Amino acid sequence: MEVKLHDIGEGMTEADINCFLVKPGDAVKADDPLVEVQTDKMTAEIPAPRAGIIKEFKVEPGDTITVGTTILILEAAGHDGIEKVKVTSHPANSPKLHEPLESFAAFKGKRVLASPFTRKIARENSIDIENITGTGPAGRILDEDIYQYLASSQSKPDPVKQKQAVVTETLINPPADKEIIPFRGRRKQIARKMAQSLSIIPHCTHFEEIDVTGLITFRKDLKILNQNISATAFFLKALSICLKEFPVFNAVLHEEKEEIHLASEHHIGIAVDTDEGLIVPVIKHVENKTIREIHAEMKQLTEKAVGNKLSVKEISGGTFTVSNVGPLGGSFGATPIIQHPQTALVSFHKTKKMPVVTDDDQIVIRSMMNISMSFDHRVADGATAVGFTNRFAELIQNPKMLVLEMV
Amino acid sequence: MVVGELAHECDVIIIGGGPGGYHAAIRAAQLGRSVTLVEQDQLGGICLNKGCIPSKILTQSAEKFTSFQEGENWGLEGGGISFNLNKLQQYKQQKIEQLRAGVEALCQANKIEILNGSAFFLSEDKVGVEKGDKFDVFRFRNAIIATGGTPEKPPWARELSELVFDQHSISDLSEIPEKLLIYGSDYIALEIGMAFQALGSKVTMILDDGKEDFDFDQSICRELKRILKKKKIDIVKNSEVLELQHKEDMFTVTFELKGKIETISGTHLFVSTTIRPNTNQLGLSRIGVEQCAAGFIKVDAQSRTTQKHIFAVGDVTEGPALAVKAIKQGKTAAEAIAGIQSQSDFHFIPIVAHTQPPIASAGLTEKEAINMGNDIEIGQFSMSANGFSTLAGKKEGFIKVISCKEKQVLLGIHMVGTGAIELISAGITALEMAARDEDLIFPNYPHPSINEGLLEAVEALRNQAIHIPPKSKNEQKLKV
Numbered sequence: 001m002e003v004k005l006h007d008i009g010e011g012m013t014e015a016d017i018n019c020f021l022v023k024p025g026d027a028v029k030a031d032d033p034l035v036e037v038q039t040d041k042m043t044a045e046i047p048a049p050r051a052g053i054i055k056e057f058k059v060e061p062g063d064t065i066t067v068g069t070t071i072l073i074l075e076a077a078g079h080d081g082i083e084k085v086k087v088t089s090h091p092a093n094s095p096k097l098h099e100p101l102e103s104f105a106a107f108k109g110k111r112v113l114a115s116p117f118t119r120k121i122a123r124e125n126s127i128d129i130e131n132i133t134g135t136g137p138a139g140r141i142l143d144e145d146i147y148q149y150l151a152s153s154q155s156k157p158d159p160v161k162q163k164q165a166v167v168t169e170t171l172i173n174p175p176a177d178k179e180i181i182p183f184r185g186r187r188k189q190i191a192r193k194m195a196q197s198l199s200i201i202p203h204c205t206h207f208e209e210i211d212v213t214g215l216i217t218f219r220k221d222l223k224i225l226n227q228n229i230s231a232t233a234f235f236l237k238a239l240s241i242c243l244k245e246f247p248v249f250n251a252v253l254h255e256e257k258e259e260i261h262l263a264s265e266h267h268i269g270i271a272v273d274t275d276e277g278l279i280v281p282v283i284k285h286v287e288n289k290t291i292r293e294i295h296a297e298m299k300q301l302t303e304k305a306v307g308n309k310l311s312v313k314e315i316s317g318g319t320f321t322v323s324n325v326g327p328l329g330g331s332f333g334a335t336p337i338i339q340h341p342q343t344a345l346v347s348f349h350k351t352k353k354m355p356v357v358t359d360d361d362q363i364v365i366r367s368m369m370n371i372s373m374s375f376d377h378r379v380a381d382g383a384t385a386v387g388f389t390n391r392f393a394e395l396i397q398n399p400k401m402l403v404l405e406m407v
Numbered sequence: 408m409v410v411g412e413l414a415h416e417c418d419v420i421i422i423g424g425g426p427g428g429y430h431a432a433i434r435a436a437q438l439g440r441s442v443t444l445v446e447q448d449q450l451g452g453i454c455l456n457k458g459c460i461p462s463k464i465l466t467q468s469a470e471k472f473t474s475f476q477e478g479e480n481w482g483l484e485g486g487g488i489s490f491n492l493n494k495l496q497q498y499k500q501q502k503i504e505q506l507r508a509g510v511e512a513l514c515q516a517n518k519i520e521i522l523n524g525s526a527f528f529l530s531e532d533k534v535g536v537e538k539g540d541k542f543d544v545f546r547f548r549n550a551i552i553a554t555g556g557t558p559e560k561p562p563w564a565r566e567l568s569e570l571v572f573d574q575h576s577i578s579d580l581s582e583i584p585e586k587l588l589i590y591g592s593d594y595i596a597l598e599i600g601m602a603f604q605a606l607g608s609k610v611t612m613i614l615d616d617g618k619e620d621f622d623f624d625q626s627i628c629r630e631l632k633r634i635l636k637k638k639k640i641d642i643v644k645n646s647e648v649l650e651l652q653h654k655e656d657m658f659t660v661t662f663e664l665k666g667k668i669e670t671i672s673g674t675h676l677f678v679s680t681t682i683r684p685n686t687n688q689l690g691l692s693r694i695g696v697e698q699c700a701a702g703f704i705k706v707d708a709q710s711r712t713t714q715k716h717i718f719a720v721g722d723v724t725e726g727p728a729l730a731v732k733a734i735k736q737g738k739t740a741a742e743a744i745a746g747i748q749s750q751s752d753f754h755f756i757p758i759v760a761h762t763q764p765p766i767a768s769a770g771l772t773e774k775e776a777i778n779m780g781n782d783i784e785i786g787q788f789s790m791s792a793n794g795f796s797t798l799a800g801k802k803e804g805f806i807k808v809i810s811c812k813e814k815q816v817l818l819g820i821h822m823v824g825t826g827a828i829e830l831i832s833a834g835i836t837a838l839e840m841a842a843r844d845e846d847l848i849f850p851n852y853p854h855p856s857i858n859e860g861l862l863e864a865v866e867a868l869r870n871q872a873i874h875i876p877p878k879s880k881n882e883q884k885l886k887v
Contacts, residue, residue: 114841139814
């Protein structure tokens with residue numbers, strides 16, 4: 001029989017042959033590893049689907065082959081010719097690699113984290129649930145995720161309607177006017193820090209308008225490749241590049257020593273709004289992380305923040321801060337308060353479609369986002385801040401530029 | 408063969424009336440399809456007539472026999488207990504007939520037409536049904552193949568095949584074997600071994616295929632071997648059987664173990680290994696229904712074969728030969744035929760053994776979970792610390808829960824101990840719902856009950872099981 005390369009999960013389409021673990025003439029038992037292959041995601045051993053003798057190789061180490069390509073020829077070893085059926089579900093190796101039977105091929109492979117009811121909704125709407133990113137706890141796919149996916153694949157939701165819905169909700173639940181909120185805990189911490197920062201740092205806020213159309217397209221392209229990366233992850237990477245070029249915004253002023261200490265590591269805090277108020281988990285060493293890593297870490301930290309599970313370590317050590325208020329809607333600018341003793345902070349505001357006049361005097365529709373950058377005017381000047389945001393705008397307007405900065 | 412006759416028109420034809428076939432038939436009827444079910448022997452198939460049901464009557468009987476022997480602890484006094492196998496056979500026959508009558512009544516109530524005879528495909532839309540001299544042709548819209556499988560003996564046992572017992576014939580024994588040899592390592596081998604040991608046989612198990620161990624999670628295997636040793640059931644592992652002889656009512660198995668030739672003898676030999684799909688007589692090749700090398704019919708997650716309108720369910724398809732799989736596939740196929748987007752998913756198919764004590768398992772074993780690249784945590788709770796198990800005098804066993812360290816999502820649940828088979832359902836539901844530890848820790852559990860064992864096994868993931876003493880400082884240090 002021909003032993004072929006099967007999809008061993010994660011929707012792989014091709015793999016590289018690393019090495020053979022047998023040689024022609026070898027007798028093998030079912031499940032004995034035959035060959036090691038490498039995909040972009042993992043290294044895997046392809047086991048023998050049945051007992052037999054290796055007759056010949058059809059590929060060579062180093063070859064890149066597609067799913068379905070014959071790897072080698074396995075000759076039946078005489079014997080009874082009947083494949084042993086395991087009566088238990090605990091074969092030594094992944095049964096995915098047995099005979100290419102779709103139902104049992106997927107037997108213990110990729111597990112979908114969704115309740116059976118949710119899975120049924122997906123099936124009934126002819127959606128491959130594996131394409132959906134779960135937003136529930138531990139990445140669980142929720143009913144809403146499926147409906148959202150459906151809505152986004154059919155027609156774009158009407159943002160005006162959504163906004164209206166929010167407005168009505170607040171009207172229905174007006175705040176009770178004599179309610180007392182205890183000014184303790186996190187609220188008090190926030191107040192103390194804000195007051196301290198404003199009293200020490202002479203704030204200067206600089207606004208910029210950035211065309212994010214390119215980034216939106218870029219993210220869409222990535223999504224087709226099953227890479228769902230948030231815009232903020234790109235912003236963080238771009239900021240890190242800018243900080244490398246303008247390290248003065250990644251600095252701490254020691255006034256008494258008459259020194260400005262420039263930090264080489266970029267520990268960027270992300271302001272997260274929670275029920276208890278603002279909290280700022282920190283992604284460490286953004287300068288050394290890929291956009292994908294930043295995305296994953298950000299997601300994890302945000303989840304922890306919302307679940308009130310952040311450790312002290314995870315909210316300290318920041319050298320720069322961002323606040324993404326865009327998803328909350330509304331504002332086109334703000335004068336954010338710097339996290340003392342840091343030097344700067346950037347807020348990202350809502351992306352809106354706007355008529356824009358191009359260089360050749362055409363009016364086109366572009367997706368525009370405002371940013372507000374507050375900085376310590378003792379440490380840096382306006383011109384440097386403009387340089388910083390210009391560079392940032394350049395990287396975001398054409399995200400391909402980010403590639404040039406890859407380490 | 409007369410094939411010129413007019414074909415009877417039918418809607419859904421199902422070949423085989425075992426659990427897969429009759430579940431498919433009833434579900435299809437519930438969904439408004441008109442169903443014809445062809446069975447060549449008796450409704451209920453292997454499961455009801457020769458497999459699951461008869462073997463569980465045997466294991467239940469062994470369990471009752473054991474508990475009678477422990478009766479004195481409970482203040483039950485009386486003469487010695489003896490075991491009468493003939494009476495058990497009568498009881499078994501009565502129960503099988505009762506259950507079969509139930510299936511027949513259900514089929515009737517669902518207006519399912521039942522034909523007695525053997526069926527085979529004449530073309531892509533025609534099935535012939537033969538019974539004695541009678542031969543009828545049916546033209547169908549959809550067909551479901553549910554013809555099951557037949558146990559196949561290993562090559563060394565084929566010559567004496569008639570004398571060697573398999574899954575289907577062992578329950579018909581008319582005597583308790585004096586010395587029972589078992590070749591196999593699956594749940595059936597374990598059930599038969601433990602049941603006959605309890606009823607008085609001297610049992611030796613030879614693990615099939617030169618296996619080193621059973622196929623359960625490693626902790627279950629360790630406990631299982633301890634229990635077998637206590638019951639004085641010998642295990643031969645890592646061996647290759649070379650020859651079988653039968654002389655003067657004794658079987659002698661010759662095998663190679665660590666380079667040495669050894670023999671073992673017994674009055675009876677039971678073999679539980681391979682299942683061969685029953686496809687030879689169906690004429691599949693002429694209608695384009697593809698089979699894999701071993702003869703199993705290729706199907707997708709809806710049990711659809713390579714012919715879009717023909718489905719196959721149960722032991723004729725790849726995978727473990729378990730009725731639970733056949734039942735699920737049968738219902739899925741019927742729903743797919745009725746246009747519903749159904750799917751079978753066997754990630755969390757339970758594997759159970761009605762042994763003493765019983766074993767139940769669902770999801771990934773510790774080894775599988777690690778091999779799949781999970782960073783895992785393990786919570787384990789010994790049933791000797793459970794109040795109800797203690798009062799019932801059933802302290803053996805434990806519950807083991809495997810979870811993903813990063814997401815706390817449960818990956819697998821393994822149990823050995825009284826109540827395990829009923830309790831595993833809670834675990835399966837949790838696994839299907841993608842539960843995390845808190846989802847099982849939060850609910851209230853009946854007290855006192857074996858259920859609390861599951862709670863404490865999950866709590867043990869957080870080192871918070873109440874009935875597990877804290878680890879000593881030395882142990883903790885070692886762990887770090």
